[in-house]
Amino acid sequence: MAELLIIRHGQASFGAENYDVLSDLGRAQARAAGEWLRNMGWVPDRVITGALNRQIDTASEMGFDPEREEHAGWDEYDFGSLLLSRFEGKMPDLHSGDRKLHFRTLRETVFQWQRDEIENPYETWAAFVARVEAARAAAVDTKAKRVLVVSSGGVIGQVAAASLQAPAEHMMNLNLQIKNAAMTRFMFSGSMFSLNEFNATPQYATPDGFKLMSYS
Template sequence: MAEMLVIRHGQASFGQDDYDVLSDLGKRQSAAVGAVLRDLGWVPDRLVTGTLTRQKDTLSEMGFSDPPEEHAGFNEYDFHDLLHARYAGQVPDLVKGDRKAHFRALRDTIFEWQDEKFDGAAETWEQFAERIEAARSFATDTDARRVLVISSGGVIGQLVATALGAPRRQMMNLNLQIRNTSITRFVFSGDNFSLAEFNATPHFSHAEGAKLISYS
């Protein structure tokens, strides 16, 4: 069986004008997960990212200099667009400025998106799910035995939920648990695609590493 490791990008710049930039913490997280893969002797023979800057920069900070293949199906959902659609352009200040309120709104917005309770978003839930499946198929249609993918929390949550045959609500429950630069491992062969490990952080399993943990 071949392996596909999907790593969530390092912490991005939450609350800044451009979210799609790694924070200093995100860069340290990325270096740490790259180091632990090398320590484990896990050398990828295929590199894939989405098209987002924070995903590609995570791979670079991990110490992989070869240009990756890109597939937009590994990009995160556009939460700002979804909020704008849900609130008809009038997003409450509390949702924009308070971290806890933001993540409550994130969960509830995704659930309403799944249930088609609002219109106007650039992407429907079904389109999101379909492009992730297309990205998974792209990454696993290969002779490579070790595929390394850098993606985002919502995509990883959906990949895991689909592999487990879980209800669609589970995607968001998983999404909110996923740590920055955590490792989720799948095994695949032909049409078979199974979850082997979820949200692992061996690079944080010591006192100094624990200081690097973040969820957004």
């Protein structure tokens, strides 16, 4: 039996012009995750990320030795592009500090995307599902016993929901729960693939570690 451990990237730059940059907190979160895994004797045989800077830099801060592989199937869906399609090019103001509005709009937009109610999206929901599955299949097509992937909340939510054969909407319910640098673990062998642990953050389970926790 082998393990696929998917880590969500550390905190990125929420509300900034370029979101795809780790904050100082995000870098500290990544280092804490890597240190906890090493202390537990868990060292990966493979390290894979998507092509996004926040994923690549999280893997770098974790500090494991295997040469990093890259598969764009682990990239997050592009919320900004979905918003432009949903609102016909008129981007709503979601950077005014109202986090509830931001995440409510995110949830509603993804649900519409899943139901094919957004015209001409940059990527269809079916295409997103297919590329995430291709990335998952490539990660487990290996003789490695411990595979570490750094990805993003929507992708992790989709892999978890698919492994449970849950309705599409469940992906978003999972997505919005996932903490920065949280660990979601799957066991695999041949065609068997099952969820073992979801959204775990043991590296934050101390008074000092708790100060590192964030969701966005």
